Amino acid sequence: MSKPSVPASGQTGEWWADAVVYQIYPRSFADANGDGMGDLRGVLDRLPYLEQLGVDAIWLSPFYKSPQADGGYDVADYRQVDPLFGSLQDFDAMLQEAHRRGLKVIVDLVPNHTSDEHAWFRAALGTPPGSPERDRYMFRPGKDEVPGSGDGKRPPNNWKSIFGGSAWTRVTEADGSAGEWYLHLFDTKQPDLNWENEEVREEMRSVLRFWLDRGVDGFRVDVAHGMVKEQGLPDWEGVAAMVEGTSEVRREPAPPGDAPGAHTDAEEPHRAVSPVYPPSPFFDQDGVHDIYRDWHRVLSEYGSDRMMVAEAWVEPAERLALYVRQDEMQQAFNFDFLMAGWDAERMAEAIDASLKAAEAVGAPCTWVLSNHDTVRHSTRLGLTDPTTFPKGIAADDEQPDTALGLARARAATMVELALPGSAYLYQGEELGLPEHTTLPAGARQDPTFFRTQGAETGRDGCRVPLPWAADKPGFGFADSFPGEPASPWLPQPAEFGPLAADQQEGEEGSTLELYRAALAFRCARRLGTGSLAWAEVHAPESGLLAFHNRDVLVLANMGFASAPVPDGWSVALFSGPEPAAEWELMHEVPVDCAVYLTRN
Template sequence: MSNQAVPASGQARPEWWADAVVYQIYPRSFADGNGDGMGDLRGVTERLPYLEKLGVDAVWLSPFYKSPQADGGYDVADYRQVDPLFGSLDDFDAMLQDAHSRGLKVIVDLVPNHTSDEHAWFQAALRAAPGSPERDRYIFRPGKDSVPGSGDGNRAPNNWKSIFGGPAWSRVAGPDGSPGEWYLHLFDTRQPDLNWENPEVHEEMRSVLRFWLDRGVDGFRVDVAHGMVKEKGLPDWDGAASMVEGTHSLALPPGDAPGAHTDAEEPHRAVSPVYPPSPFFDQEGVHDIYRNWHRVLAEYGSDRMMVAEAWVEPAERLARYVRPDEMQQAFNFDFLLAGWDAERMAAAIDASLAAASSVGAPCTWVLSNHDTVRHPTRFGLSDPTTFPKGLAADDEQPDSALGLARARAATLVSLALPGSAYLYQGEELGLPEHATLPAEARQDPTFFRTKGAEIGRDGCRVPLPWAADLPGYGFSSRHSQAQPWLPQPESFGPLAADQQEGEEGSTLELYKAALAFRSGRRLGLGSLEWDDLHAPDAGVLAFRNGDVLVLANMGFASAPIPAGYRVALASGPVPAEELAAVQEVPVDCAVYLERV
């Protein structure tokens, strides 16, 4: 590891996103303002004072557009309309205005890889003939062994698999009901992929960008940003379709606890098959799209941004998405996937900072989102570096107290790193995954397309608890008896926001204190220098950012605090008046240290 200070950004005058803390709102599950059991934009507006008090700088809203909700709104039927489930455009405008009045920036999701099958374009394509302009907006192909011009081949055009399980191709019927062409859907059958070789698709998406920029949004989170462009000829590929291709090779097998090996022993790593690069992810053509979009955003000044959801490795490949003329940020999934392990986390931090610095971009740090098992649960498993695709009642259940302790410590690490941080709704409450959600309650298409082999993402999308003594833990309006759209576990009651507000030692108050500390010392605009006295192979992660020394103990024995330092903030339940007397950092705890 380098002991050189690594700059957070090469920008001469950092823009707001360079060190912003962004809070992700999954609208279905954040707050229900009209009492129907489904979260909505009115609920978001009502809870903006909570976010302002929490101390975040911006909010990112997952899709709220008109949609049949086959994939939680990521199947968009109309990019310019709010789905009635969530309210109206007037509700969005009111929310945006209120957020801006509180100094909060607003980022919205953009889903450019695919639409809903109910989108007007796809409906027109179904009515149109093979080879028509309507079908050319999507990726329609004749089947293998078809008679030229008929599209009647009985085999799919290639062997690609859907990210959600099963084949990536579905067949449509001709006007007379006979089998016709096939269309590509890298995700659910109800999410047909757009054809980004068609200029009309480019123009439409630029128009969508301008529609929301005209309304005043501050940026876009771009879904599947490494997708969209497919290799010419759509060749067969024997790899396993996944949003995290190759990253499973980072996982330690169960029982190989982090830090347990000696210097003479290398930790075992699971070996994944080696495949050629995917023909549908991280193609060169995506960068031309983002250069074009960069110019669109520049029409609105210098303060609009894009952040890429790009599951790309290594870090040098990801850095290409944030070159000066492309996007402004990309999610750092290497950090998320590192798990509770000092060596892995240090390696991810080093690689991420170096790659981002090479293109003059700020890093991002994220521990959970709407697609991953919540980190308090992951960190409470017997192997806290694993990355399960959902958990069910018959899976290993986490040690909730251990997982929460580690999650709180990891949060102090992420918020002390230079760059921007993203928080997933409810992590400030220490919410765990709903790991015992019954099968009959599940709604994730992944669960159904894999026949339950992948549990899916419902467990991290459960509606938030706001008040312990109200129905649905206060998710819906006070007088509503509506059941939340996903059932909440009993463990949510004691973690409700009203139980933690003002309660010393609570996770909510820890987040407030950490965010205030970060802001007051401008850690997001700082730099990182590894500490010489502690080594990750001993289970301790230690680095300096300005005058602050961060110590995270991921090992098996207490770590002494260096002479001349005092504890300013601890992730463990140490009363404020006793911080100065702390001499050692307990296991599964992190501290911010300042010179005496």
């Protein structure tokens, strides 16, 4: 007997509950002016492509005025478009055209920190300790090198930056003396705001209203689990584990008899588990929920169709669900699903836990496999251990099996798009783009690479500009520019050429056409608003993931041998590249493939 079905969402009827959202990293999407940097006009030019792809909304990573120390996540002015990307008029034109085509628009909001070039931080540096200007940020006196000496030479606590190194930087006061320290959980150029300060809270309400007044449909909230820090800023025991290496999740040997589909018989199977740290004093503090209840009220001023989605790396699923209670955010990214990898047991566990936790608070689930902060899933799933989660891949690291990774990625995407709830796609995954794993060190720009002295490769490999036309300079990244365009801001690998959009357009079996078909199938069958029930043939211990959603049966084979198609069912869509004539009468699902089945 199949297990009882689990509803997708308690918030039926809202557009985001089942929306497929396409993430645009603006600097790498499309370049309209030929300067080598993607821009808002480039987004506008490619809206017909996104409409034809079949997505419901777009999410734009930051395009605000910024010195670009962290790809725009260091905001100098929340109300201005950086000249790299165009102007407010360009944004308005893009937004208007997106809406005309039926696409919702979500913009990134970065509330945990600003740029050190923000007017507020410059004012803070120009005023003495204890000033109202400094109270907008997390300035603190240092600890004495020798107790009682008053020299304040040591940081206020032992916190480490997520990007490597200390989370504290000491400033030089106006008189030239060594002064206070300021907190930056990320780069030195990203000072953390003080969310105990009412002026900070009012400013961010104003920023929300500025973009809501322009007509945006929602916000993706960066570091949504940050902002509030534990009172007293105590030292954290978890720093030791963090410093020793959390660039990959900790791994344990699988118990005897375990058979994850990720490995060959000759390999020693391992199962990834999350790092075990003491509770963090700077992430997932209960006080963040007061902020989101406040923001919920702001969005409600504009009707019931505006939304927020949290980027919150929080576990377990029950803690993440707190962010999407009825009076807080509408969605939160499901990173458990992203990190499950190519393993039927882990994926089934992530699906079960996520649906259960979301249903408990009446919220929709979200599903995601790749984004601008992670190695592309077409590459991760081609590694020897396809449940691993590296923070970047360099030329001297293990290189993936490209064909195997793409086959698994296509199948995993079919699982994602058949699940009830909302799905997020990362630009280029519909082309089957791999991570750029041989990007030269001299081309890298991610601050994590530099702050860790190269110990962490960083995120540049997933941020390489998209290929639109195989035979044009920069693979058509500036295809609409009439002159000779500059080279893209990050070099593209040669393997991008055959994967360019113009090479896949209309080609049966291409990854682009598979995505279009899967999205159309999802829409026609209303899978996003359906429910999940594990099928009788579901056997994750043998590598077979199988579930019903409405009148569709989904099978994903992560095991070692072909799996039979159940009697009475026929293949409606297959993740492999073979033409439809070859799989419509399929009787077995090959390894590393997925199918959508309908009743005969």
